[in-house]
Amino acid sequence: MRTQPNIAIVGATGAVGRECLAILEQRRFPHGVLRALASARSAGSTVNDRGTPRPVEELGQRSFEGIDLAFFAAGADTARAFAPCAVAAGAVVIDKSSAHRADPACPLVIPEINGDLLTPLRARPGVVAVPNCSTIVLLLPLDPLHRAFGIERIVVSTYQAASGAGAAAMAELEEQTRTVLGGGRAEPRVFKEPCAFNVFSHDSAIDGATGSNGEEAKMASETRRIWRDASVRVNATCVRVGVLRGHTESITVTLRRTATEAQVRAALAAGRAIRVLDDRAGNRFPTPLRATGGDEVLVGRVRPDDTQPNGLGYNLLVSGDQLRIGASLTAVKIAERLLGV
Numbered sequence: 001m002r003t004q005p006n007i008a009i010v011g012a013t014g015a016v017g018r019e020c021l022a023i024l025e026q027r028r029f030p031h032g033v034l035r036a037l038a039s040a041r042s043a044g045s046t047v048n049d050r051g052t053p054r055p056v057e058e059l060g061q062r063s064f065e066g067i068d069l070a071f072f073a074a075g076a077d078t079a080r081a082f083a084p085c086a087v088a089a090g091a092v093v094i095d096k097s098s099a100h101r102a103d104p105a106c107p108l109v110i111p112e113i114n115g116d117l118l119t120p121l122r123a124r125p126g127v128v129a130v131p132n133c134s135t136i137v138l139l140l141p142l143d144p145l146h147r148a149f150g151i152e153r154i155v156v157s158t159y160q161a162a163s164g165a166g167a168a169a170m171a172e173l174e175e176q177t178r179t180v181l182g183g184g185r186a187e188p189r190v191f192k193e194p195c196a197f198n199v200f201s202h203d204s205a206i207d208g209a210t211g212s213n214g215e216e217a218k219m220a221s222e223t224r225r226i227w228r229d230a231s232v233r234v235n236a237t238c239v240r241v242g243v244l245r246g247h248t249e250s251i252t253v254t255l256r257r258t259a260t261e262a263q264v265r266a267a268l269a270a271g272r273a274i275r276v277l278d279d280r281a282g283n284r285f286p287t288p289l290r291a292t293g294g295d296e297v298l299v300g301r302v303r304p305d306d307t308q309p310n311g312l313g314y315n316l317l318v319s320g321d322q323l324r325i326g327a328s329l330t331a332v333k334i335a336e337r338l339l340g341v
């Protein structure tokens with residue numbers, strides 16, 4: 001790939017696409033042409049490209065001519081329909097949707113954990129899948145524990161922000177909050193439940209046979225794939241909360257080898273893209289507000305789970321900005337790895 005690749009952002013007007021533009025600028029990602037793509041609805045509008053308004057073009061079969069790197073942030077159907085056009089035009093696709101996450105031909109990558117899988121894509125076009133945002137916020141803090149002690153089982157409950165469902169969901173929460181504070185009644189449109197001042201089961205489809213929703217299933221299958229460990233068991237309960245931005249997760253792990261609390265803390269302190277915030281005296285721990293805009297998953301409430309055999313069970317509470325760490329930042333870090341910067 002050339003040192004200043006031409007890039008396309010598919011879904012440039014969405015919550016993830018806009019954050020992607022901001023991160024490319026913040027990290028001074030070296031690029032040539034930047035093509036902002038979205039649906040016909042947005043054609044002719046502009047997005048911010050390093051302080052300059054960049055016209056948005058309607059996505060089409062020929063949008064990828066001359067493009068080296070294409071960030072896809074426009075949903076799974078769009079990725080399935082257009083990623084092959086981008087690859088045929090010679091681009092590497094970094095797909096933030098779920099379309100390619102289970103495809104064995106496409107590596108599923110968190111650069112800090114399994115960035116080694118990117119090496120073949122430095123030499124040829126193809127698709128890299130970015131994991132689900134809840135999986136990334138889960139695995140960045142757990143990976144140092146997995147490396148040091150092995151993780152056999154994870155029980156996790158999520159507290160997921162409205163923005164995880166996109167720009168329209170963010171707007172819905174803001175609008176509902178104003179309506180309710182004004183004495184009105186919240187009318188759900190994007191979600192099936194009112195989002196403001198509420199907590200409700202994740203909006204992905206429920207499997208009638210297992211009772212699990214799609215988000216819960218993804219957290220389990222993606223964890224096994226990223227860790228290349230089919231034996232790890234994941235029991236997830238995914239819940240949406242009336243928070244604008246930042247996913248929080250309450251996690252209990254069962255280790256394969258015993259560890260003291262001091263050893264667990266030492267492993268976390270040495271972890272990548274995480275920061276321990278565990279102020280017991282001040283009652284200051286990870287929150288979505290503290291995580292918002294940051295590049296690290298905050299980790300706190302580190303303590304033994306005394307319902308498990310001594311030294312094997314630990315609890316954590318983590319928060320991460322899922323628009324950044326859970327999507328755009330991870331995608332840009334993948335691009336940096338591909339480029340070798």
Ligand SMILES: NC(=O)c1ccc[n+]([C@@H]2O[C@H](COP(=O)([O-])OP(=O)(O)OC[C@H]3O[C@@H](n4cnc5c(N)ncnc54)[C@H](OP(=O)(O)O)[C@@H]3O)[C@@H](O)[C@H]2O)c1
Nearest residue numbers: 011013014015016038039042073074075097164166167327
């Ligand atoms: N939000 C998160 O926290 C998060 C985290 C990880 C992964 N993701 C994934 O990232 C993707 C984007 O999510 P988002 O939250 O940014 O959604 P969003 O705010 O709803 O944005 C969707 C973007 O896709 C574009 N788009 C929709 N249909 C299109 C089509 N047929 N052709 C071309 N462009 C189309 C939209 O363009 P218009 O403006 O023209 O409609 C918009 O730019 C999804 O796959 C989502 O699952 C999201």
